[in-house]
Amino acid sequence: MTATDRVTIPAEHRRDVECLWHYHQLGHDLHPVDVGIGLGSHDLGVAKVATDLYHRGMYPLLVFTGANAPTTIDRFPRGEAVHYREHALTNGVPDDAILIETEATNTGENITNTRRLLAEHGVHPRSVILMSRPYQQRRAYATAKKLWPEVDITCASHPLTFDDYVSSIGDADKVINMLVGDTQRIHKYAELGYAIPQEVPEAVTAANARLINAGYTNRLVK
Incomplete structure (x- = not known):
């Protein structure tokens, strides 16, 4: 992969997207x-x-x-x-x-x-x-x-850095929408009895809210 092949996250959303990315990986x-x-x-x-x-x-x-x-x-x-x-x-x-x-x-x-x-x-x-x-x-x-x-x-998961993962998918908007949707599902699915509850730090909740307000709503559940 060359520099011209790389897919990048919009700079104004990078911190919030990375916050969600790290939250969902359990290590x-x-x-x-x-x-x-x-x-x-x-x-x-x-x-x-x-x-x-x-x-x-x-x-x-x-x-x-x-x-x-x-x-x-x-x-x-x-x-x-x-x-x-x-x-x-x-x-x-x-x-x-x-x-x-x-x-x-x-x-x-x-x-x-x-x-x-x-x-x-x-x-x-x-x-x-x-x-x-x-x-x-x-x-x-x-x-x-x-x-x-x-x-x-x-x-x-396949061990890629955040930027390499986004480039491997080839669609930054898709990755952000999926991250936002999965973060919402942590709350929603526990409430519905589909999953055990997970602690969600305030920073993660705030980052997800900002990304939703920015229009990343394609993967939200009703």
Whole structure:
């Protein structure tokens, strides 16, 4: 990637966007677990980190979960989990080490459907690594702890710097809108009983409010 290829965040919003970016990443220490789970999205980085961690011996079995959403249908027309599996196979993960779940359209369904799929294969993990977009870590963790509380959960994402991540997606507005939407969901989904509550610092709430006022509202839930 050259300097001319880089996608940048508007300068007036950078501090607020970075505040949200750091809030959503949990910084978990990785250790070997029973199963790796890659959550479908528009971000192929999920498949990349899942493949890397398999080769590092972090788990013997990998599940990719995800159908399609409006933000992924063009990039992954055969479905998120299918494209993730193809990436893993191309990069040396054996076919018998991968399961795919192709119906989930939200994080709750990712967890519920994956749990059911594993049970159908006689797998009842005590520990998992959840792999997601960097700014989905906190919401994924909160959702999984609500729906699968007995399992030890570690979160991971493709290790890119903030600027490199934005450039890898190629659309700064999309990243900001997704960050704002995920921050709102931390509150909203806990209130609705979809996830466990998470502490939200005042600085994060204020940053999200400023970005909403600036028009980044495409991913807000009603």
